[in-house]
Amino acid sequence: GAVVSQHPSRVICKSGTSVKIECRSLDFxxxxxxxxxxxxxQSLMLMATSNEGSKATYEQGVEKDKFLINHASLTLSxxxxxxxxxxxxxxxxxxxxxxxxxxYTFGSGTRxxxx
Amino acid sequence: AQTVTQSQPEMSVQEAETVTLSCTYDTSESDYYLFWYKxxxxxxxxxVIRQEAYKQQNATxxxxxxxFQKAAKSFSLxxxxxxxxxxxxxxxxxxxxxxxxxxxxGTRLSVIA
Numbered sequence: 001g002a003v004v005s006q007h008p009s010r011v012i013c014k015s016g017t018s019v020k021i022e023c024r025s026l027d028f029x030x031x032x033x034x035x036x037x038x039x040x041x042q043s044l045m046l047m048a049t050s051n052e053g054s055k056a057t058y059e060q061g062v063e064k065d066k067f068l069i070n071h072a073s074l075t076l077s078x079x080x081x082x083x084x085x086x087x088x089x090x091x092x093x094x095x096x097x098x099x100x101x102x103x104y105t106f107g108s109g110t111r112x113x114x115x
Numbered sequence: 116a117q118t119v120t121q122s123q124p125e126m127s128v129q130e131a132e133t134v135t136l137s138c139t140y141d142t143s144e145s146d147y148y149l150f151w152y153k154x155x156x157x158x159x160x161x162x163v164i165r166q167e168a169y170k171q172q173n174a175t176x177x178x179x180x181x182x183f184q185k186a187a188k189s190f191s192l193x194x195x196x197x198x199x200x201x202x203x204x205x206x207x208x209x210x211x212x213x214x215x216x217x218x219x220x221g222t223r224l225s226v227i228a
Contacts, residue, residue, distance in 0.1 A: 034215050043206060043220045091158060104216055106160035
């Protein structure tokens with residue numbers, strides 16, 4: 001089946017630095033990828049929709065200058081958390097869609113801790 | 116906007132017994148997809164089962180089956196012969212057209228040995 005690889009799985013960074021998270025579709029082309037944020041014991045909150053070759057669409061309340069999304073190819077989307085602060089600490093998950101009838105494939109997630 | 120409601124924050128079931136997780140949704144569309152995802156402690160999202168709205172027959176995947184009531188906008192998940200490995204968060208999700216998945220708040224399932 002479709003596989004989405006997400007790296008890194010865990011990252012600790014200092015406040016004020018930037019962190020890049022990669023999401024790759026390994027055996028299919030993903031024209032659309034989604035980035036979610038999940039706080040402990042809560043559901044997934046959609047942050048943005050990433051379309052290959054165009055600007056990402058951000059959900060209301062998500063700072064596009066803080067969470068930079070790049071989808072430069074059909075197999076790679078990246079999320080960069082710029083000038084990270086402790087409140088950005090969370091679990092970030094990407095998801096890719098190949099064929100809507102088969103649902104969505106999720107990456108394994110990235111646990112970001114900002115100290 | 117479409118919404119998905121899971122009214123059971125937590126459920127528990129004895130090993131080998133059957134449990135049903137509830138999900139309702141709100142939409143004005145007639146063509147859409149519904150999903151149940153499992154999120155174990157590893158936090159990897161795993162697709163459990165999916166249902167196309169145009170299909171009247173309820174989806175089944177081994178011990179997992181759904182009761183899809185389109186008119187009532189209800190989509191419950193039944194887990195039969197529950198196993199310890201079924202313990203996880205379960206999310207009901209909705210999708211139509213090119214829109215992203217819309218998730219419910221989840222139900223935490225505990226399996227008691």
